[in-house]
Amino acid sequence: MGNVLILNGSPRAPKSNSRQYAEIFSTNCQLPSDYFNISKNNHAELCQRMSEYSDMLLxxxxxxxxxxxxFLNFLKHLEANPPKRKPVVSILINCGFLEHQQNDIALKMLRFFCRKNGYRMGSVLALGSGEAILGTPFRYVAVRAVKKLAKSVGSGSYRTIRATMPLNKRLFLWAATYYWTWYGKRFGTTKEQMQTMKIE
Incomplete structure (x- = not known):
């Protein structure tokens, strides 16, 4: 039986949406898993641990x-310090855009990394509206997609999954503007201040 190493590459990993996605995955995957945040100081430790796992979810x-x-810095360290036994690499990436295909360039980068360094690619989940979806009535869309990912990794039947909010662009833009305007008010920032190109 295999096992999964889950690595969170978010800059705000402890409080990130990526952590929530990792928790949903871990709960629904039939394989045992261990979760770690990627930090500036644990690259060597994570690379050493990697040999103990059949699968890795980024x-x-x-x-x-x-x-x-x-996350890029971690990959540089991993390239220079590969594990003796390389796990199958699966990916869960989310973007704030409605269109899940906005993730495609980053996915190509990781596929290239895996091909160049001898890692087998596993499953991929590309989420659109991933920064917001968990806090909306459309949470079920993301949860369902992560469950599909967990099932595919757990069974070794690797596949590509794509999901996003079932909204048209106009409605999504309205909802996003409303959210960020409300969010800015919490910190005393106006909509006009957020729209300016000036950085203080």
Whole structure:
């Protein structure tokens, strides 16, 4: 029987949506799993642990159409310090855009990394609206998709899964504007201040 190493590559891992997705995955996967946040100081430890697992799930948010820089630094360390036994690599990536295909460039980067370094690719879950969906009535869409991911990794029947909120772009834009305007007010920031290109 295999096991899964879950690594959270979010810059705010302890309080991130990625952590919530990892918890849903762990609860629904038939394989035992261990969860770790990627930090600046644990790259060597995580690379050493990797040999103990049949599968690895990388969970992270999209940052500027790419990977978070802390996660990139971990991959650089992993490339230079590969485990003796390489796990199958599965991916759960979420973006704040409605369109799940916004994740495609980052996914290509990871597929290239795996191909170059001899890792077998497993399942992929690309989530659109992943930054917001867990706090909406459409939470079930994300949970259902993560459950499908967990089942595929647990059974070794790897596949690609895509999901997002069932909203049109106009409605999604309205909802996002409302949310961020409300969020800004909590910290004394106006909508106009958030729209400016000036950085203090």
């Amino acid at each position: 969970v992270f948010p999209l940052y500027a159409d790419s990977l978070p820089v802390g």
